[in-house]
Amino acid sequence: MDLAVVVPKPDSEARIADLEAEGVYDDARKIREHDADRVELPVSDRPRETDFDRLVEQDDPELRAPGLDDLLRERGWSDAERDRAPSSWAVVGTVILADFTDCPRRAEVGDALLDLHSEADTVLARGGIDGEHREPDVSVVAGEGDTETVHTEHGTQYALDLSRVMFAPGNKAERARMGEVVAEDERVLDMFAGVGYFALPMARAGARVTAVEKNPESFRYLAENAQLNGVSGNLDCVLGDCREVDSEADRVVMGYYDALGGGPVAEAGTSEGGPGYLDAALDNLVSGGVLHVHSAVPEAELWERPESRLRAGCERAGRTVEIGARRRVKSHSAGVEHVVLDARVD
Known part of the structure; x- marks a missing residue:
């Protein structure tokens, strides 16, 4: 039985925090709109400490796609190792840019990021920007290694080489x-x-x-x-x-x-x-x-x-x-x- 609590939209972030603290928030499912003013937050059991409007059963709930942490856990990474993996990254055209810092086994993380983003074919470790010409310091971590791409934002197309x-x-x-x-x-x-x-x-x-x-x-x-x-x-x-x-x-x-x-x-x-x-x-x-x-x-x-x-x-x-x-x-x-x-x- 897939349960969810109905809460006002403006209160959703605070209610999620409360549900997480109570240990009943089900982050394997997506949040669903209930009506114009309320959303359904997925839970594993009826909350006892968190305020909500009503408890509902969901038919055909939509599951969240696995994240990087999920993929690395499935591939045998320890909690300590996953803590050193990138916490954020950006997809620019067909290239993924990530800050790896002291991340272990970078190639494995790069392969996992490519599994998460099917539109990308290359993962780059991002360093700093150097010199008068603001040149990037990057290195290829996984994929084809093609750093030239076309990135689209709000209809504007940017052709560029992220290594240059x-x-x-x-x-x-x-x-x-x-x-x-x-x-x-x-x-x-x-x-x-x-x-x-x-x-x-x-x-x-x-x-x-x-x-x-x-x-x-x-x-x-x-x-x-x-x-x-x-x-x-x-x-x-x-x-x-x-x-x-x-x-x-x-x-x-x-x-x-x-x-x-x-x-x-x-x-x-x-x-x-x-x-x-x-x-x-x-x-x-x-x-x-x-x-x-x-x-x-x-x-x-x-x-x-x-x-x-x-x-x-x-x-x-x-x-x-x-x-x-x-x-x-x-x-x-x-x-x-x-x-x-x-x-x-x-």
């Missing part, structure tokens, strides 16, 4: 958002375009985008992706330093973590190699335009550090700034957040 160019799966919502905030025929400057992370969704939305990328490998995919997505007519790809571009824009995207640094900044607001990134952005942004500034910030300095740097740069340029939305995109590293400021600059 970076791709941040955690920025998915921000990439989609940028395609929603632009207006048709709006002029946009994307200063750190990469393979078209933000430029492609904006161009697909009808904006006229100048996308600048310094890394020749990323630039090659940027140009290819403009063709792949059918936006070559309104996406101008520029290979070079974004601080040297002259492009009048209604909106500027600064998608680099150190965008507010811009290298060694002198008292006059310029770096040794030319104008700083923020100075260049303001030079191109029309009065009343919108600036999207990404930054990696220690938790203790949110939001003071990025806001003070942005305000100081605008003051230096004789511009006024009004900071609107402040968003956390994802965790960048331990104690450091990847954030974005949206600002109107006059």
